[in-house]
Amino acid sequence: MKRRTHMALASALLAGAAAGAAQAADPAAAQAIVASTCAACHGPDGNSPVPNFPRLAGLDAGYLLKQLEDFRAKRRASEIMAPMAENLSPDDMAGLAAYFAGQKPAAAAPREPALVEAGKKLYEDGNSNTGVPACYGCHGSDGAGSGRFPRLAAQHPDYLIDQLKRFATAQRKNDKRLMQAVAARMTEAEMLAVVEYLAAQP
Ligand code: HEC
Ligand code: HEC
Structure with a gap:
């Protein structure tokens, strides 16, 4: 339920961005990309619920940006992330890195x-x-x-x-x-x- 509200808010923001109300590196633009793309695997706040998909919440913005650039340039190989990164402009990447760096990491628990x-x-x-x-x-x-x-x-x-x-x-x-x-x-x-x-x- 919470996630659906977030998605609705983000698509409203996306409409705003499309109307030229936001710059590419605007936080609203990053949130719209998160809602439409990244959230499906990494969670809307970067606390991915899936064990194979890394949690991004609270990671350093410089580290996150480097990974996106590395995926795009194929310095870090990933069949899943390469096409994602190819669709992002440098401003998008910077905005997304800042967005996930600013999210609060949820606590995990050891299995063993x-x-x-x-x-x-x-x-x-x-x-x-x-x-x-x-x-x-x-x-x-x-x-x-x-x-x-x-x-x-x-x-x-x-x-x-x-x-x-x-x-x-x-x-x-x-x-x-x-x-x-x-x-x-x-x-x-x-x-x-x-x-x-x-x-x-x-
Ligand atoms: C279909 C699922 C999927 C989607 C959608 C997705 N990712 Fe990923 N992401 C992955 C997987 C899987 C990895 C791990 C890649 C590997 O090394 O094999 C990953 C890794 C990453 C990493 C590296 C994390 C680390 O700790 O090094 C970043 C940053 C990242 N994704 C950002 C994004 C952003 C930003 C978006 C939205 C534009 C996005 N991802 C969309 C599946 C996804
Ligand atoms: C000499 C410094 C150094 C030491 C010591 C080190 N690491 Fe790292 N580690 C790095 C760097 C640098 C990266 C990021 C590389 C990049 O930019 O993609 C990294 C990345 C990682 C990652 C990938 C994280 C992600 O989100 O994808 C894991 C896992 C990791 N280290 C585990 C360990 C463990 C476990 C140890 C101890 C046994 C360790 N590291 C010791 C420098 C180090």
């Missing part, structure tokens, strides 16, 4: 609470035997993220695992090799644990 402790240890200390660095060093305390190091807290575990595997196999390589080097050294068990820890963070 027994793994959270091991995940926290790996997140904070890394694994000196195999050379996995502490995630903390780049992604900040409790996965809060900052700037180019994305927020990981409360992100869907399935999405995070998928990305770690893509970095490990160099299917995702828009990270200047920082994450590829990290993920390639992680075991499957370490990946499972660290994402459960992250899902438990606010």
Whole structure:
């Protein structure tokens, strides 16, 4: 119900934008694109309800913009996101990045609470035997993220695992090799644990 109200509001805004009432980078224009396109997968406020579709709420605007540019330029491969990004102007992308960065991230919950402790240890200390660095060093305390190091807290575990595997196999390589080097050294068990820890963070 809430979502339908939001959609109705957004289509009213879209009509306004079409009438020339709004500039491309206007927040109203971004909200109209969210309602017509992005919300179906990422949720109207960026708190995607689907485990394979990442939550965007509260991620850094610079990080979000970089991902959209990378999808468009095929530096980050995604059959789903490439056509989405190709339809966006630079102003649209900036507006959408600002919109999702400004949304409040909803709390997530771990599915395997027994793994959270091991995940926290790996997140904070890394694994000196195999050379996995502490995630903390780049992604900040409790996965809060900052700037180019994305927020990981409360992100869907399935999405995070998928990305770690893509970095490990160099299917995702828009990270200047920082994450590829990290993920390639992680075991499957370490990946499972660290994402459960992250899902438990606010
Ligand atoms: C049909 C579903 C779908 C729609 C619609 C969609 N996305 Fe996505 N989005 C995805 C999937 C799936 C991924 C993960 C891509 C991957 O790496 O495989 C993703 C990833 C992203 C990311 C990267 C997030 C991160 O944490 O790195 C951003 C940013 C994003 N989408 C923005 C948008 C915007 C803005 C729109 C609307 C213009 C949109 N998406 C529409 C499915 C969708
Ligand atoms: C040397 C810095 C560094 C370290 C250490 C690091 N990361 Fe990252 N990570 C990055 C950067 C940079 C990106 C974003 C790359 C980009 O721009 O697409 C990233 C992205 C990610 C993503 C993708 C997020 C998304 O929304 O798509 C995941 C998952 C991730 N890191 C997990 C981890 C985990 C788990 C650890 C610890 C085992 C870790 N990282 C350690 C730098 C680091």
